[in-house]
Amino acid sequence: MPPEISLDQLDRGHRAIVVRVDDHAQGDIIAGRLRSIGFVPGEQIRLQTYGPIGREPLLVQVGTTRFALRRAEAARVIVQPERAA
Amino acid sequence: MSAAPLNLALVGNPNCGKTALFNRLTGARQKVANYPGVTVERKEGFFETLSGKPVRVLDLPGTYSLNATSPDEEVTRQVCTGTHATEQVPDVLVCVVDATNLRLHLRFVLELMGTGRPMILALNMMDQVERRGIRINVSALAEQLGIPVAETVALKHQGVMDLRRQLDQVTAVVPAKPEGDLDQRVRDVLDRCIEQPDALAPWDQKLDAWLLHPVLGLASLAAIMFLMFQAVYAWAAPLMDVIDAGTVAAAEMVMTTLPDSALRSLLADGIIAGLGGVLIFLPQILILFLFILILEESGYLPRAAFLLDRIMVGAGLTGRSFIPLLSSFACAIPGIMATRSIQDPRDRLATIIVAPLMTCSARLPVYTLLIGAFVPRQSVAGMFNLQGVTLFVLYVAGILSAMGVAYVMKWLRHDKAEHSLLLELPAYHVPSPLNVVIGLWERAKIFLRRVGGIILSMTVLLWFLASFPVPPEGYVGASVDYSFAGRIGHAIQPLFAPIGFNWEICIALIPGLAAREVAVSALATVYALSGSDELVTQGLSSLITAQWSLATAFSLLAWYVFAPQCLSTIAVIRRETNSWKVTLGTTVLLFTLAYLGALLVYRLTLLATG
Numbered sequence: 001m002p003p004e005i006s007l008d009q010l011d012r013g014h015r016a017i018v019v020r021v022d023d024h025a026q027g028d029i030i031a032g033r034l035r036s037i038g039f040v041p042g043e044q045i046r047l048q049t050y051g052p053i054g055r056e057p058l059l060v061q062v063g064t065t066r067f068a069l070r071r072a073e074a075a076r077v078i079v080q081p082e083r084a085a
Numbered sequence: 086m087s088a089a090p091l092n093l094a095l096v097g098n099p100n101c102g103k104t105a106l107f108n109r110l111t112g113a114r115q116k117v118a119n120y121p122g123v124t125v126e127r128k129e130g131f132f133e134t135l136s137g138k139p140v141r142v143l144d145l146p147g148t149y150s151l152n153a154t155s156p157d158e159e160v161t162r163q164v165c166t167g168t169h170a171t172e173q174v175p176d177v178l179v180c181v182v183d184a185t186n187l188r189l190h191l192r193f194v195l196e197l198m199g200t201g202r203p204m205i206l207a208l209n210m211m212d213q214v215e216r217r218g219i220r221i222n223v224s225a226l227a228e229q230l231g232i233p234v235a236e237t238v239a240l241k242h243q244g245v246m247d248l249r250r251q252l253d254q255v256t257a258v259v260p261a262k263p264e265g266d267l268d269q270r271v272r273d274v275l276d277r278c279i280e281q282p283d284a285l286a287p288w289d290q291k292l293d294a295w296l297l298h299p300v301l302g303l304a305s306l307a308a309i310m311f312l313m314f315q316a317v318y319a320w321a322a323p324l325m326d327v328i329d330a331g332t333v334a335a336a337e338m339v340m341t342t343l344p345d346s347a348l349r350s351l352l353a354d355g356i357i358a359g360l361g362g363v364l365i366f367l368p369q370i371l372i373l374f375l376f377i378l379i380l381e382e383s384g385y386l387p388r389a390a391f392l393l394d395r396i397m398v399g400a401g402l403t404g405r406s407f408i409p410l411l412s413s414f415a416c417a418i419p420g421i422m423a424t425r426s427i428q429d430p431r432d433r434l435a436t437i438i439v440a441p442l443m444t445c446s447a448r449l450p451v452y453t454l455l456i457g458a459f460v461p462r463q464s465v466a467g468m469f470n471l472q473g474v475t476l477f478v479l480y481v482a483g484i485l486s487a488m489g490v491a492y493v494m495k496w497l498r499h500d501k502a503e504h505s506l507l508l509e510l511p512a513y514h515v516p517s518p519l520n521v522v523i524g525l526w527e528r529a530k531i532f533l534r535r536v537g538g539i540i541l542s543m544t545v546l547l548w549f550l551a552s553f554p555v556p557p558e559g560y561v562g563a564s565v566d567y568s569f570a571g572r573i574g575h576a577i578q579p580l581f582a583p584i585g586f587n588w589e590i591c592i593a594l595i596p597g598l599a600a601r602e603v604a605v606s607a608l609a610t611v612y613a614l615s616g617s618d619e620l621v622t623q624g625l626s627s628l629i630t631a632q633w634s635l636a637t638a639f640s641l642l643a644w645y646v647f648a649p650q651c652l653s654t655i656a657v658i659r660r661e662t663n664s665w666k667v668t669l670g671t672t673v674l675l676f677t678l679a680y681l682g683a684l685l686v687y688r689l690t691l692l693a694t695g
Contacts, residue, residue, distance in 0.1 A: 030505050034507070041268075048293075052395070059391065064189075068387070068509075070505070073506065
């Protein structure tokens, strides 16, 4: 299995499984929001694309929903990349 | 059947089609207001169940969970849990979900079931389900959740019949609180009730490959913006001519039917000319909002926010600022109200402060007058019209100064804290005419209320100040010189002498504080002209060409790029920020910028023209 990485390091077009969402502070609001929009352990996600400048923000598909996340937000999500098929 | 209506609350995730469902259920029977003390919109509406029982329904702000982090999510949480100070506890919660996106939305349904309130699930967008190859076993879902499930299609007339029928029966169903891990429970329910291909709708993927593309996406955004501003100018013209003709006809009717008196002057020169001069912008505002509403309904605006986020972060804003700032080109008031969709307090404040720098349609009459009078009608580089180029430069000056102000604010704050984007890109939808029409009607009402309120009172006040006291017999000079307005103008003129304003401009600035466009009719009144607005503008135009220097005209243009001469905008900043400090700070900042900008432009033009 490939090692766990944070979501902002995932390559474009690649899929991964969410391992956990880290709090970056006590009672991290952003981490809480990420969990409530479906970034929960075991969920499959896919990094679809990035924004046009500075490869930011990231466009991430969770289930059948897409969210735009900044890199700093995505860094909270620890994922297990799927092996390239 | 009791007379007391059934109290419903619509709750759901953002992008579940909740507001469309609300519009479909209630039609025009809506009341929109604010919750006391917070800037959260309160939408209430009325309809009947299938058997005719009256229903009162609240459209609660959308949220992903009951762990509130923003004021509007807090309202939703309080109403759902029955702890809101002023809101009645709803008899039934109608939880609205996008049936094509149950994986995300079911989590909130289960969370909501934990409140122990009677509940019904509205499976919205059912028409999309089949098209997308999704299969939902609705009766199994109702059984699994233990609450009634109604299928709805908010876009269709008949699409709410099932919900209205079920509302006749369901008042007493209290769901069992879900136990164990919420996410595991969501997966269980999904496994048992739904077959869903993992892919997004093919249409969405194709559109996004184009519209989110680094080059094609930005090019499309630019093209859409260009088309929008073209339409605002091109399509509005015939309608504006109609309003203008109506104003002239009304003024003529008053002039011919009433004897020469103060009343006739007040009606014709004051009220009809003043209000007509402002009403004329209604078509432009509505066309701009038509575009914005269609873009919003289609799901495109979050895409624009996605494309521009990085640039706007660089300037101390956020991609989410794009939508409010776009609205501010029509009028800063709805723009500032639209900042409610920005959850981050710092980003929201920065957007509110720079929104008045966007060139709103009220500046147009002033710009048109000055450009027409001072910029020659010639072409540049063989294809551009110099007057058009000047107008474009004024728009760009507004945008650049907004970015500059936001950037300086960010720099002053030494803000290293993290600010969140976390924006859902919803599926694309064909805009619903019903929602667009209701949205336009809301905008038109806000604008007309403004015309009938502040603009009317200012017009009357100025007419009074410029007409009284009447100079004594044998007074040499213009009667306006002798009036209150004339005296005030002369008194404050020294303050504005360094930026080249004469006393006539100074007088016009005073009623112009209430609303920018008033300055044009005020100047006309001051120069003691009368007649139709069209005539006034043309007469005024050649008059100021003769009397003002080029430096004075450019200085006034620069002043108007910045000056927050709009009481309603200042009032709405106060309401939305709930802070006099911010309101005063913004006002002082913008006036300072206006003075410095005008000073710079005045001096430079004087140098250039010798």
